[in-house]
Amino acid sequence: MNLLGVMEISGSALTAERERAEVLASNLANAQVTRTGSGSPYQRQMVMFGTRKASEGTFAGLLSGFSDRYAQGVEVKRVVADVTPPVQRYEPGHPDADSQGYVAYPAINPLEEVVNLMGAARSYELNVAAVQATKNMISQSLEILR
């Protein structure tokens, strides 16, 4: 039972939520991109979260052999592309228009992305609160010595 290990758990969530926010911001920024490096319109990206053993690859884990199977952090397992077909809009003058005059736009709903972004921000906040609580507990335990 190690409070430093608890900070690692909350820290993993901070990293994961920030990564999620980055991907969401990238979706928002590229909502109108009709041509990427490969020539196709931008595809909406989604993050997939999964649990991570708290001791894996962390300093506190190495230090204390901190391994409880229920003390789990979180990590971004994969970033997958949304396979929803692009939205076709009739814009004959557009340089990316096909022979019929349709332009393929990414199937991104900015509202949805913003709502998800708010969710990520809230989760981040919550985990910051957890870090703060753990920090308080650690500094309190030092007071036993006084």
Add this chain to the structure above:
Amino acid sequence: MSWIDTPSVQALSEYLDLAAYRQTLIASNLANIDTPGYRTRDIDFAKEMRQAEDRISSDPLAPRAIAVAGLMERPDGNNVDMDRESLLLAQTQLQFRLGVELLRQEFQTISTAIKEGS
């Protein structure tokens, strides 16, 4: 058990260990609030405390993390309740604080006994 390792010091250290373990589980629950399929875990604090008192002092403390029943499940199979965890976070912090204060008092008493004797 020695004169410095009194029964209340032992009980308090177990209390602190349990509070720290509960904090671990809360942090884990909060970290996985967006993980599909994750189930909330917690300990039965009162039961674990009773068991800690009954066991032989050389045995290691091994609290059991159990799946919490009766929480609302989201469509992705996750049942972490933000409010429940926030509340427990505050509660556990106060419990830990209480344990620390009591332990400090206990040591202060012993310290007074040492000083007054001279």
